Structures are given as C-alpha cells and as structure tokens.
Amino acid sequence: MRPILMKGHERPLTFLRYNREGDLLFSCAKDHTPNVWFADNGERLGTYRGHNGAVWCCDVSRNSTRLITGSADQSVKLWDVQTGTQLFSFNFESPARSVEFGVGDELAVITTDPFMELTSAIHVKRISKDPNEQTAKSLLEIKGPRGRINRAVWGPLNKTIISVGEDAVVRLWDSETGKLLKESEKETGHRDAITSLSKSADGSHFLTGSLDNSARLWDTRTLTLIKTYATERPVNAVAISPLLDHVVIGGGQDPRKVTMTDRRAGKFEAKFFHKILEEEIGGVKGHFGPINALAFNPDGRSFSSGGEDGYVRLHHFDPDYFHIKV
Secondary structure (H helix, E strand, O other): OOOEEEOOOOOOEEEEEEOOOOOEEEEEEOOOOOEEEEOOOOOEEEEOOOOOOOEEEEEEOOOOOEEEEEEOOOEEEEEEOOOOOEEEEEEOOOOEEEEEEOOOOOEEEEEEOOEOOEOOEEEEEEOOOOHHHOOOOEEEEEEOOOOOEEEEEEOHHHOEEEEEEOOOOOEEEEOOOOOEEEEOOOOOOOOOOEEEEEEOOOOOEEEEEEOOOEEEEEEOOOOOEEEEEEOOOOEEEEEEOOOOOEEEEEEOOOHHHOOHHHOOOOOOOEEEEEOOOOOEEEEEOOOOOOEEEEEEOOOOOEEEEEEOOOOEEEEEOOHHHHHOOO
16 A cells, blocks of 8 residues: 655644545645645645634535635635635634534534633534625534533534534534533543544544544444544544444644654554454554544545644555455
C-alpha cells in the first residue's frame, strides 16, 4: 500500500472530509487555507482563501457545491466549492471549532470555544439556497458545558445534536428546543477529553476518540456504549469504514506536547481494529508526528490521514485488505 503524499499545507493538519461521491477530499490545517484535492490521485484542485486563523473543521454539501469552514479567526465561512468564492461569513465572538451540514443542507450546526467571559456554545444556523438571502441569525443557541466542545454533529433526521469535548461527556440535545436529552454515563464513558467524533455511514452509531488512550463506539439514539478500542497512546482522530467492520484510530499525543526528542519512529501509526471483535488487525505507519485527522472514502476502498507534519497521506487499499481474517 504505497501512499500518495500530498503537500499543500504549511502547518499541521486539523481535519479531512470527503464529499459524498468520494471523488474530492477537503483538508483543513492551522495555515488558514483549506484545500481541495482529487481523491484518486492526490492532485490539488484549489484553495479557499479568506480565513485569518487556523481552520479547525469543514463540511461539504451533499451535491458538492458548498463548503463550510470553521476557524480560530472567530468566523465560519460558506464557499462555492467550484470557484473558491466566499459566499457568506458568520462572525462570532469566540473561535469556531466544529461545523456540519444537516441532512438536506438547509441547516448547519456550529460550535464556538470558551473565550474570555464566554462559555462554549452550540449554534444552529439556517443555510439559504440563495447566498444573497443568507442571514447570520441563529435558530438556536445552546450554552455549552464547561470547557471546550471539540465536535458537534447531527443525529438522525436533524432531530438531535450530539456533542463531545474536554469534559469527557457525550451529550445528546434536542435540536429544536436545545433541551439536554441524555448524557453518557460516567462509569462507561471516557476518562479524559474527547478529541474526535465520527459517524457511521447510516448514522446509527458513532465513534469517539479520547486522550484517555481509547476509542469508543456508541449507539446514536440511546448513547449506549457498544464497544471500546484500547490503545497505548492518546487518540486524536477516528473513522469508521463504510464497507467493512473496521475502525481506524490515529493519534500519538496532544500536539502541544510534541517535542523533537519524542519523535520515535512508528509511534504515529493509524491503527485498524475489528469493529465487532475489538481486536487490532493492523497499522499504517508513515507520519512524522501525531495523526490529527482521518477519513474513509465513502466507497471504503481508500482512506486518508493528516498529521502534525503538515502532510496528507492518501492510501488506496491493496486487495489483501479486503480478505483480512481475524
């Protein structure tokens, strides 16, 4: 499995997202400029210029015409995917950490960080089909728990919002009223900050990664813990295969704690686990630092990883991968 190395960012990667067809890959990094690539050969198609801070997260609409990005410059921007034109900017009073379009692309959920006197918050915005009619008004604002919310995503049919963050609790909110419906139980939940969250293709379950050296699989509706994948280092990124019963976990350690002396080869691999059996089935090495972002192509035949080293590595699976016996 020879990876394609994609060098388009000056700073560490933060997030990767494929479009629905799996032919485009969007990458975010701390260098202010999201990129879009061809997902089959790693050729860079273009960049989205306009942010003045690290870009933490992005999402692309179902028909691949709109891109939404959240940045430390306290803004969330809507872009025309094809032309790179900025269509609208939602401005906040604190850094924007997480963004996701709802089903139908008419809603977006955005999280903002605690900043000065402000607590973390979850915002729901309506996305207009016509950019000229777009407004900055929030349909809902949920004042968040203590600490930062690292990720918020939509539940089935946009009826709920799932949020995770520094306090290690998974929460389920009503997306219309903002009411807290459920929290993960302390006994079964993570012991340290939750860094990442990835939904399954059908949305019935999701995977969280944490600094407590584990990833956990949850039921979307009930927040029941289904499986736990233990590893020996902090987890910064997770992804679920849409094709096989596999999950991939990446990390290394908190990027802020990386020193030159700690770059031991092989510490920064993407580990594959069997989703049902919870057993490690393999690993992919290559990055020269912690892995901060992972994504599976929607066809399940390739995956990409983004690291602290500023590279995106695109891996097309060998035929052997599809016949791994556990």
